[in-house]
Amino acid sequence: MRKLFFISIVAAALVFWSERSSAQAVESDQWAATDGLGRALPGREQTRARRDDRKVAMFYWTWHTSPITDYRRIGNITQILREHPEAIDDYDHPAWDIGGNSYFWDEPLLGYYKTTDPWVLRKHAEMLADAGVDVVFFDCTNASLTWKSSYDVLIDVWTKAQGDGVNVPKIAFMLPFGPVDWSLVSLRQLYEDIYKPGRAENLWFYLHGKPCIMAYPDNLTDSPEDRAIRDFFTFRPGQPDIVDGPGRPDQWGWLETYPQHKFVERPDGGCEEMVVCVAQNANDASGGHCCAFNAPGTYGRSYTQQRGQDTREDAYLYGLNIQEQWDYALQCDPDLIFVTGWNEFIAGKHIGWHPARPYYPFAFPDQFDWERSRDIEPVKAWGDKGDAYYIQLVDNIRRYKGVSESQAVSQPRSFRIGRFDGWDGVSPDFRHYPGNTMHRNHKGHANMFYTNTTGRNDIVDAKVARDRRYVYFYVETADKLTPSTDRNWMMLFIDVDRDKATGWEGYDFVLNYEKPQDGKSVLSRHSGDGWNWERAAEADYAVDGNRMEIRIPRSLLGEFGKSLNIEFKWSDNMQEEGNIMDFYVNGDAAPGGRFNFVYDERAGQNR
Numbered sequence: 153m154r155k156l157f158f159i160s161i162v163a164a165a166l167v168f169w170s171e172r173s174s175a176q177a178v179e180s181d182q183w184a185a186t187d188g189l190g191r192a193l194p195g196r197e198q199t200r201a202r203r204d205d206r207k208v209a210m211f212y213w214t215w216h217t218s219p220i221t222d223y224r225r226i227g228n229i230t231q232i233l234r235e236h237p238e239a240i241d242d243y244d245h246p247a248w249d250i251g252g253n254s255y256f257w258d259e260p261l262l263g264y265y266k267t268t269d270p271w272v273l274r275k276h277a278e279m280l281a282d283a284g285v286d287v288v289f290f291d292c293t294n295a296s297l298t299w300k301s302s303y304d305v306l307i308d309v310w311t312k313a314q315g316d317g318v319n320v321p322k323i324a325f326m327l328p329f330g331p332v333d334w335s336l337v338s339l340r341q342l343y344e345d346i347y348k349p350g351r352a353e354n355l356w357f358y359l360h361g362k363p364c365i366m367a368y369p370d371n372l373t374d375s376p377e378d379r380a381i382r383d384f385f386t387f388r389p390g391q392p393d394i395v396d397g398p399g400r401p402d403q404w405g406w407l408e409t410y411p412q413h414k415f416v417e418r419p420d421g422g423c424e425e426m427v428v429c430v431a432q433n434a435n436d437a438s439g440g441h442c443c444a445f446n447a448p449g450t451y452g453r454s455y456t457q458q459r460g461q462d463t464r465e466d467a468y469l470y471g472l473n474i475q476e477q478w479d480y481a482l483q484c485d486p487d488l489i490f491v492t493g494w495n496e497f498i499a500g501k502h503i504g505w506h507p508a509r510p511y512y513p514f515a516f517p518d519q520f521d522w523e524r525s526r527d528i529e530p531v532k533a534w535g536d537k538g539d540a541y542y543i544q545l546v547d548n549i550r551r552y553k554g555v556s557e558s559q560a561v562s563q564p565r566s567f568r569i570g571r572f573d574g575w576d577g578v579s580p581d582f583r584h585y586p587g588n589t590m591h592r593n594h595k596g597h598a599n600m601f602y603t604n605t606t607g608r609n610d611i612v613d614a615k616v617a618r619d620r621r622y623v624y625f626y627v628e629t630a631d632k633l634t635p636s637t638d639r640n641w642m643m644l645f646i647d648v649d650r651d652k653a654t655g656w657e658g659y660d661f662v663l664n665y666e667k668p669q670d671g672k673s674v675l676s677r678h679s680g681d682g683w684n685w686e687r688a689a690e691a692d693y694a695v696d697g698n699r700m701e702i703r704i705p706r707s708l709l710g711e712f713g714k715s716l717n718i719e720f721k722w723s724d725n726m727q728e729e730g731n732i733m734d735f736y737v738n739g740d741a742a743p744g745g746r747f748n749f750v751y752d753e754r755a756g757q758n759r
Contacts, residue, residue: 292325307323
């Protein structure tokens with residue numbers, strides 16, 4: 153009897169912690185965002201119920217490490233050609249002299265980083281998880297290079313992030329496009345280092361019950377060691393050609409022109425995998441096959457097979473090429489969509505590279521400029537539109553996989569500020585990740601070195617409540633809050649009309665832009681254009697250790713007598729005021745980047 157009682161207690165505890173964990177999960181597909189082009193993310197009403205049997209893979213580059221671009225200085229193609237346009241016809245022009253032969257098409261938002269930088273890898277983990285990416289495939293397609301120095305750090309960082317509640321993508325490897333000797337070297341090395349000892353098993357991507365690898369098993373021998381490798385993986389060899397489609401029934405694609413092929417197609421018309429990609433280094437003259445990206449007429453970001461080249465000056469921002477591919481893939485509805493890609497950025501400069509002839513004196517095969525490149529990771533030079541491709545990615549993943557059901561909004565209740573009671577029963581519970589205020593201290597490429605010590609208050613939870621007269625906000629951090637005298641301390645941005653056209657980036661109010669004084673927090677209203685705020689009123693607030701609660705009259709927000717339907721974001725230690733991309737980089741923002749939490753009191757009705 154005592155044993156049965158103990159078992160029942162344990163079972164009850166497991167149910168409790170399971171429910172508690174579920175209630176506290178970060179639900180990024182509930183977040184709102186409108187990008188710099190005015191494109192708003194869809195919610196469940198515009199998509200479908202979430203489908204967990206659909207997966208998204210992202211091509212990811214771990215070779216941003218020594219000695220790829222450890223040169224005398226950074227080579228930025230866009231910058232070089234802006235300052236020296238004549239250099240495009242001169243392989244030996246002094247502007248190209250950087251001490252090496254690999255260049256960036258432009259600068260990533262996080263700088264010219266190495267993929268051994270833990271700060272960057274944590275940012276990537278959260279951004280990809282928030283987008284709904286399920287697995288990343290590392291580019292190991294060149295020789296027998298597997299970039300162990302990078303994947304060692306990534307495994308550690310992403311395992312820690314996973315423990316912090318980040319639904320990090322699983323990992324897998326893409327090896328050379330054929331059963332060549334050096335591919336077998338990589339396959340054996342990865343098996344011995346990662347898979348055989350069960351290392352980082354929490355991050356493995358499984359397909360049909362086995363770890364998946366994009367590699368050719370053809371030249372595995374009949375030795376016991378190779379037989380073990382053959383039996384261990386689900387092999388999906390990479391198809392190198394971007395036009396011809398699968399050359400064998402087990403292949404997967406990684407880059408294709410529209411309309412893309414189905415890979416591992418089933419008799420019912422369904423398939424395992426399809427590709428969508430930002431752009432293709434191919435053109436009509438090459439018959440759609442691979443050529444140098446700087447050759448005339450290549451299929452860049454703003455090119456579509458159905459309508460041709462969009463000639464608007466800023467057409468590269470709209471993602472027309474990849475959207476054409478997304479639309480077709482969504483129509484076909486494969487089990488997995490493989491997206492190319494996240495963070496390649498590097499372009500090698502070659503002379504006599506055959507597929508470039510006779511188009512240009514020399515070739516940049518894989519990346520070139522703003523139009524002819526295929527990275528989704530945000531770009532610094534594009535300003536407030538630097539994340540346009542990232543938000544487009546989120547949009548299409550939601551349309552493909554669907555959106556989870558939102559938490560019910562609890563009934564109205566009132567709070568006495570300073571007591572910190574009653575919040576346990578308030579929903580939704582807007583959770584965010586602990587552990588992401590780590591500081592940066594790492595070498596970048598060439599002569600770059602990056603530090604970032606802006607991580608301060610680690611925001612992990614937020615709630616909203618209301619009664620007839622007031623709106624109440626609650627926020628919680630991982631540790632004790634720093635003094636309110638700190639610069640840009642715990643600012644609350646509120647979009648009361650959910651309209652990006654009003655306010656700064658849609659935010660009509662900000663709390664704590666002016667420092668709190670005498671037990672009162674200052675609510676500022678957006679005024680004029682850009683980053684301009686004027687004092688609107690004071691609001692009651694209180695701090696208790698790692699918690700803060702605030703009470704704002706509904707009338708101040710213009711919401712008196714209306715149903716509350718707002719977006720909001722907490723931000724601590726913003727550095728570049730007026731730059732929304734700062735939310736991706738500095739301090740802590742909850743939710744991250746351009747995302748906002750949504751509080752709609754109507755969501756609690758009829759439940």
